[in-house]
Amino acid sequence: xxxxxxxxxxxxxxxxxxxxxxxxxxxxxxxxxxxxxxxxxxxxxxxxxxxxxxxxxxxxxxxxxxxxxxxxxxxxxxxxxxxxxxxxxxxxxxxxxxxxxxxxxxxxxxxxxxxxxxxxxxxxxxxxxxxxxxxxxxxxxxxxxxxxxxxxxxxxxxxxxxxxxxxxxxxxxxxxxxxxxxxxxxxxxxxxxxxxxxxxxxxxxxxxxxxxxxxxxxxxxxxxxxxxxxxxxxxxxxxxxxxxxxxxxxxxx
Numbered sequence: 001x002x003x004x005x006x007x008x009x010x011x012x013x014x015x016x017x018x019x020x021x022x023x024x025x026x027x028x029x030x031x032x033x034x035x036x037x038x039x040x041x042x043x044x045x046x047x048x049x050x051x052x053x054x055x056x057x058x059x060x061x062x063x064x065x066x067x068x069x070x071x072x073x074x075x076x077x078x079x080x081x082x083x084x085x086x087x088x089x090x091x092x093x094x095x096x097x098x099x100x101x102x103x104x105x106x107x108x109x110x111x112x113x114x115x116x117x118x119x120x121x122x123x124x125x126x127x128x129x130x131x132x133x134x135x136x137x138x139x140x141x142x143x144x145x146x147x148x149x150x151x152x153x154x155x156x157x158x159x160x161x162x163x164x165x166x167x168x169x170x171x172x173x174x175x176x177x178x179x180x181x182x183x184x185x186x187x188x189x190x191x192x193x194x195x196x197x198x199x200x201x202x203x204x205x206x207x208x209x210x211x212x213x214x215x216x217x218x219x220x221x222x223x224x225x226x227x228x229x230x231x232x233x234x235x236x237x238x239x240x241x242x243x244x245x246x247x248x249x250x251x252x253x
Contacts, residue, residue, distance in 0.1 A: 006033035006158030010040030011200025034060025059107035163197030
């Protein structure tokens with residue numbers, strides 16, 4: 001049994017709520033699919049918790065952008081990236097500062113764990129490729145190409161901030177549309193790509209924090225209330241971060 005979290009985006013309140021729920025459920029292992037930083041107001045604290053609590057963390061496009069350079073980012077995301085970089089650099093404690101930069105520098109782009117693949121974006125482009133639900137209609141060849149690349153029975157991805165399950169028809173089901181709502185059984189003869197949703201910036205019109213638990217091949221999709229107002233106000237009170245980055249949290253978009 002282990003938990004999967006993704007796309008925290010410096011939202012400390014959401015991350016703390018998820019970690020408390022994981023502890024309450026007695027889950028001992030946690031993996032992170034990346035984008036620990038970006039958008040939100042607490043990059044230092046979120047990095048520290050991920051270092052302390054996870055088995056491994058993958059490189060997300062925002063993690064990459066903060067350490068290297070933002071590529072193809074909108075203005076709000078780029079500003080948040082440069083602000084995050086400065087916040088990490090301004091840490092007065094050298095040991096903490098070096099630890100966080102070393103963490104970002106060593107993030108892998110793909111990990112095979114428990115015979116399943118873990119990436120931030122997609123099997124074929126692990127950092128930057130989005131797999132959208134609408135791709136089953138608008139770009140099925142992209143999904144089929146990713147299933148062809150996938151050698152394991154299951155792959156877990158983040159990046160879009162929208163939870164659900166892709167099967168290789170291709171077809172997509174949200175957690176509510178699954179045969180047992182909120183749960184998916186990974187069958188031995190199926191290939192699936194699963195997104196557990198975003199911890200810190202959901203985009204499925206549900207503002208609650210999202211994460212998943214894998215137990216004996218069954219994936220449970222979990223949503224949690226957290227102190228959104230506190231997270232929003234921190235962003236609104238940080239001039240370098242666009243107000244939209246806070247307001248969108250209230251609407252889950």
